[in-house]
Amino acid sequence: MSPLAHAGPTVIKLHGDYTELDSRNTVDELSDYPPAWTDLLTRIFSEYGLLISGWSAEWDRSLVATLQASPRRYPLYWDSRSSNKQPARQLLSSSGGHIIEASSADDLFKDLLASVEALDRLAEPPLTTAMAIAQMKRFLPDPVRRIDLHDLVMGRLDPVRDAVERRGSAPISGEGADGYDAALNEYLRASTPLLELLITGVRYDDGTHRDLWGEVLDRLLALHRQPKPGQVYNDTMLDAQLYPALLAFYAMSAASVAVRRDELMISQ
Secondary structure, three states, X not given: OOOHHHOOOOOOOOEOOOOOXXXXXXXXXXXXXXXXXXXXXXXXXXXXXXXXXXXXXXXXHHHHHHHHHXXXXXXXXXXXXXXXXXXXXXXXXXXXXEEEOOOOHHHHHHHHHHHHHHHHHOOOOOHHHHHHHHHHHHHOOXXXXXXXXXXXXXXXXXXXXXXXXXHXXXXXXXXXXXXXXXXXXXXXXXXXXXXXXXXXXXHHOOOOOHHHHHHHHHHHXXXXXXXXXXXXXXXXXXXXXXXXXXXXXXXXXXXXXXXXOOHHHHOO
């Protein structure tokens, strides 16, 4: 066997094949491992992170004991479907492990693959935008993740709000063409991560989340700041605060027309 640190993907089969008589299957057989097995498992558990799916920890006594006795330097994750029995909960507690919500192993590893592929596709920042898009595609069809989807989208409003407030912290006066262009460029940069989410969301939404897209537009429109009484201001600079809302409206409209669902924006 090649040293694990230099090996590619490696499958280590311990037991569980009832068609092989020399394989460990019964509770008694699973209670005692050869020293070579225990040493190998101890090394794996101490030198690598662990993602568990489809294992209840109810019958594999020696495997459980080895995992409990192994020092852990990296996280342990366990899917929610198979970690609901007492032995698994005890292991999670003693190891400081984390539960990953997943209805099946297929869903768990599909989501994991999507996240890894999103990372691989990134040549440069922003990392969070690509990951957010991958998350959005998972959240859209899942009625259980409606709040997660809402929080994901609304979180991308914060940079836009910050940009408008920075420009709006001083009286809007004395701004020429250069100041106007600078404001628009700043608003565009701050809005781009949100725009990418909106385009993806509208494109893949079946109409379930129509209210969410309308709420985004309403919040962007609300960023338009009215001047204080008696304050000198520039109408053009003041209207520039509507630019993020205009960008969002155009982005969502283009996405809805592209998938022939222009009624989405007509109804807003």
